[in-house]
Amino acid sequence: MANDPRDLDGSRLQRALLQLGRDTALRAELMDWLKRAEQQLPHTGSVRDDITGPIIDALHSEQDVYEKQLADGTRFRFLFRTKIARDFILAEQERPSHVWEPQTTRLLKHLTAQGRGDVLIGGAYFGDHAVVLGVQLKGSGRLVHCFEPNTDQAAMLAANAQLNALDNLRINKQGLWHESSQRLRLDGFDSFANAVPATGDDGFETITIDDYCQAQGRPLSVLMLDIEGAELRALQGAARVLARDKPAVVFEVHRDYVDWSVGLTKTPICSLLSAAGYQLYAVRDFNTHQEMGTRCIELVPADSVYLEGPPHGFNMLAVADPALVAGPLFRQVKNVSPKLLRHKSPALHHPLDGLPD
The missing domain is CATH 1.10.287 (Helix Hairpins)
Known part of the structure; x- marks a missing residue:
């Protein structure tokens, strides 16, 4: 009936909320x-x-744009897409300390401060981590090499570099892979999209980390990969860099792409890094915006990570020199989940010193 008040598929409610917005x-x-x-x-x-x-x-619509400033003055312009943007907007503080994943942000800043080489980020998005590190390295002569094949987000990343007067970000629209000069395309929405083979001239070209760094002629001290399942392929293309520079590596693993049913240490990506002389840890973090203050960054050795639960992902850290994580900023813990979740068991999913204030 045309005058049926029921909204059985929710479409009228969706349209009404969008109009309000x-x-x-x-x-x-x-x-x-x-x-x-x-x-x-x-x-x-x-x-x-x-x-x-x-x-x-x-x-919201996918084209809605926000602008927000961090406590240190770093400015971000970003599209309202996925919970990264939403939770950043809803931050408790008007000018928060970070954009996304508080402990990972603090970890990356620490690793960058300890190194002397450049930083390379695969999956740089609108710069939630890349711009923060670019600001940190401003005037140092060190660069942040950013890879983001999503055209919209690469444009936002470039805008944010300009917004913060950064000349040390190198923005590449290529995809990191185990072979250079291949053609891939993104399948899926925005930050959830993963790389799949492309046909013809569609999509974007790939490059290996080894080939890129050889062309740049610059050493790496930090490598971050958040590329929706392509992390292993990217590291397979970084054998020379891993052997020569020994950069600290921060990377995501997700159950949708990584089979850890026989243990995390036996997965191909962890095996590759272990064989290259790295020690591996899961990084305990909130997959959202959450102020953590000066709380320790909790690291779980890869052989003692609690992995039960529905399919989920988390960040890991690989270091060739364990001294990088031996200071008071860090605490090693065992047999807990890397997923910090307010609504789950405190014994497994809360920071060991309690929930954030």
Whole structure:
């Protein structure tokens, strides 16, 4: 019936929320109300992911652009796509300390400060980590080499470099792979897209880390990879760099791409790095925006990571020199999950010194 009040597929509600969101002042007011409501809603799961987040997402289109500033003055312009943007906007502090993944951000800054070579980031997105490190290295002569084949996000990354007057970011739209000069395309939405073979002239060209670094003639001290399952391929193309420079490596593993059913240390990506002389740890972190203050970065040795639960991903760290993580900034813990989750078991999913304030 044309006048049936039921919205069985939710399409009318989606359209109504999107229309509300076209008024930016009203949208901000609604989002602020929803953020306050999160403190009162009784729910056994994640209130943000299950209740308030989907409503906030529905208020936006993929082309909505925000701008936000960190506490140190670093500025970001970004599209409202995925929870990276949403949770950054909803940060408790008006000018927060980071964009995404607090402990990973702190880890990358520490590793960068300890090194003398350049930084290379595969999956640089709009610069949530790359711009932070570019600001840190400003005036040092060291570079941040960024790889981002997503055209929209690469454009945002370039805009953010300009916004912060950075001349030390090198932005590449190629994909990191185990072979150079191949053709790939992105399959999936935005930050969730993974690389698959392309036909004809579609997509983007690949390059290996070894070939790129040889052309640049510059050593690496930090390598970060968050490329939705292509991490192994990228590291297979970095054998010379791993042997020569021994950069600290921060990389994502996800159950959708990595079979850890016989143990994390026996996965091909961990085996590759172990054979190259690295020690491996899982990084305990929130997969969101969450202030952590000066709390220790908790690292779980790869042979004692709690891996149970639905398919999930987390960041890992590989270092050739364990002294890099021997200081007071770090704490090694065992038999806990790297996924920090407020709504899950404290014994497995909370920082060992308790939840953040």
